[in-house]
Structures are given as C-alpha cells and as structure tokens.
Amino acid sequence: MEAGRVGAHLGAHRLAEAGDGHVAVHRFAADVPGYSGWEWQAVVACAAGSTYVTVNEVSLVPSQSGDALQAPEWVPWAERVRPGDLEPGTVMPPEPGDPRLTEDPARSATRGSDDARGRAAKGRRHWLSREGLAGATARWRAGDFGPDGDFAREAHLHCRTCAFYVPCGEPLENFGACTNEFAADGHLVHAAAGCGAHSETPPAGGDHTAGMPAFDDERPVY
Structure with a gap:
C-alpha cells in the first residue's frame, strides 16, 4: 500500500472459518482517487504459540456500507441494446429465434x-x-398513453369518445392514433386513456376579464 493512500483504521475481526482463531482481518479507509467507498483489508495470521505475525494478503475491496463506487454488472453484448438506442443509419437485425x-x-x-x-x-x-404482439400491447398499456398514465388519471373523458381518436383495426382494436396536434399527436393511445384536449371538452366558464377597466400602460405618471 502506498503511503498517503491508507486512511483511518476501521476495525478488525477474526476469521471464524480459519478454525483456530489465529487469522484476523484489519480494515482501513482507502484514500485512493476513483475508489470512493472502498477500503483496504489486510489479512494477518499468527501460528499457535508464536509471537510473529505474518501479513498474508492485502486487498482493496468495496466497503461494508454499500456506498462503494463500482462498475455496473457485465451485460452480454447481445443484451446491451435498449429501447431508444436505434439511430438513423443503425442496422439492427432480429436475433435468431427472436420470440417476437x-x-x-x-x-x-x-x-x-x-x-x-x-x-x-x-x-x-x-x-x-402472438408473443410479440402481447408484449407490445402490454408496453403500450403501461406507457404514458395507456389507461393508467398521468394524463388518463386526470382526464374526465376517454379517447374512445374523442373525434381526434382514429381507432385501429384488428388485432389492435383497443388502440388508436391520436390526431390532435396539442395532445398525443401521432402516438398510439389506448381507448381508455384520455387527456384535457378531448374534442368534447366544454369551454371554460366565463371571461374573467370582462367588466374590468382597461389599463393604459403608456399613460404618463406624475
């Protein structure tokens, strides 16, 4: 361990699996750039009846606090592509045996x-x-334009009764395309979804500015 990279002593404990109780682990804070939340662990041992202590191993490991900065779990190459990764010019053929x-x-x-x-x-x-279609409709139902989305929860009217809703045919009879440029324009929405821009939304009541005197902001003030 380099000088200046070992912090305070955090404690020690004996290794029960050693059996004879002559092996212990000492823990030290690690002052190593890039290793926030890590610690040094030094394994020391002493033979029974001896006064000599041997350092068996020194390693840099994640601390027990769980706050160690670590690399993410390794993901096989074939599983690294995520929704939204496709860009113009990207070629993404289906995997052999794609269940969709x-x-x-x-x-x-x-x-x-x-x-x-x-x-x-x-x-x-x-x-x-059928599995591919079921997976797609499940995603759409759970998405922003499904019956449980934020807009749908706040809406008083549903898409199925909206003039801007163009229903799809089979096998997507519960979905349609939104044609309202101020709403989910161009998106596939569930018939039970909704928003505040429904075609049958009543106009707001009353003009709150009616009857109020006009204010001349160019009038000189003395």
Whole structure:
C-alpha cells in the first residue's frame, strides 16, 4: 500500500472459518482517487504459540456500507441494446429465434391484416408472433398513453369518445392514433386513456376579464 493512500483504521475481526482463531482481518479507509467507498483489508495470521505475525494478503475491496463506487454488472453484448438506442443509419437485425417473430404464417398474430396487405406481406420470411404482439400491447398499456398514465388519471373523458381518436383495426382494436396536434399527436393511445384536449371538452366558464377597466400602460405618471 502506498503511503498517503491508507486512511483511518476501521476495525478488525477474526476469521471464524480459519478454525483456530489465529487469522484476523484489519480494515482501513482507502484514500485512493476513483475508489470512493472502498477500503483496504489486510489479512494477518499468527501460528499457535508464536509471537510473529505474518501479513498474508492485502486487498482493496468495496466497503461494508454499500456506498462503494463500482462498475455496473457485465451485460452480454447481445443484451446491451435498449429501447431508444436505434439511430438513423443503425442496422439492427432480429436475433435468431427472436420470440417476437415467427416464420409460420399460420401462427401470425396479424393474419387478418396480412391478407389485406396483399403482395407486400408475401415477400417476407418473418411474421409478428402472438408473443410479440402481447408484449407490445402490454408496453403500450403501461406507457404514458395507456389507461393508467398521468394524463388518463386526470382526464374526465376517454379517447374512445374523442373525434381526434382514429381507432385501429384488428388485432389492435383497443388502440388508436391520436390526431390532435396539442395532445398525443401521432402516438398510439389506448381507448381508455384520455387527456384535457378531448374534442368534447366544454369551454371554460366565463371571461374573467370582462367588466374590468382597461389599463393604459403608456399613460404618463406624475
């Protein structure tokens, strides 16, 4: 340990697993740049009947307080991509065996709309699986434009009765697109969601400025 990098003595304890009680660990604060919340641990041992103490090991470890600055858990490369990482020009092919997709058209979650798409749907190898559709709708329900979002909790009217709500066909019958530029414009919203910009929102009551005298801010003050 370099001089000036060892702080105060934090305590010591014997290692029970050593059995004979002749092994102990001394803990010291670590004054090492970049290692906030870490500590030095020195393992010392003494043979039975001896007065000589041997330093077996010195290591820099996270402190018991749990405040140590540490690197995040290692994540395999294939699992590092997160929603929002895709940028213009990025190529992100599906992983082999992606459960969101199926190569069997009979197991497609969008069979009705696939037929309506005609030739555009026939030239591909993959189809949206039922699991992929279920995962997507679950995310949307739990998102900002779902029935439990902040806007929906404060709204008195729901999207399903709004003129700006354009419902989707199967299999997304509980969702639609918002066309209100002042609300969730261009987003897929749940029919049970809502906001204060509903087409049937009544006008605010009364003009609170009516009857009040006009104020001339250019009038000279003497």
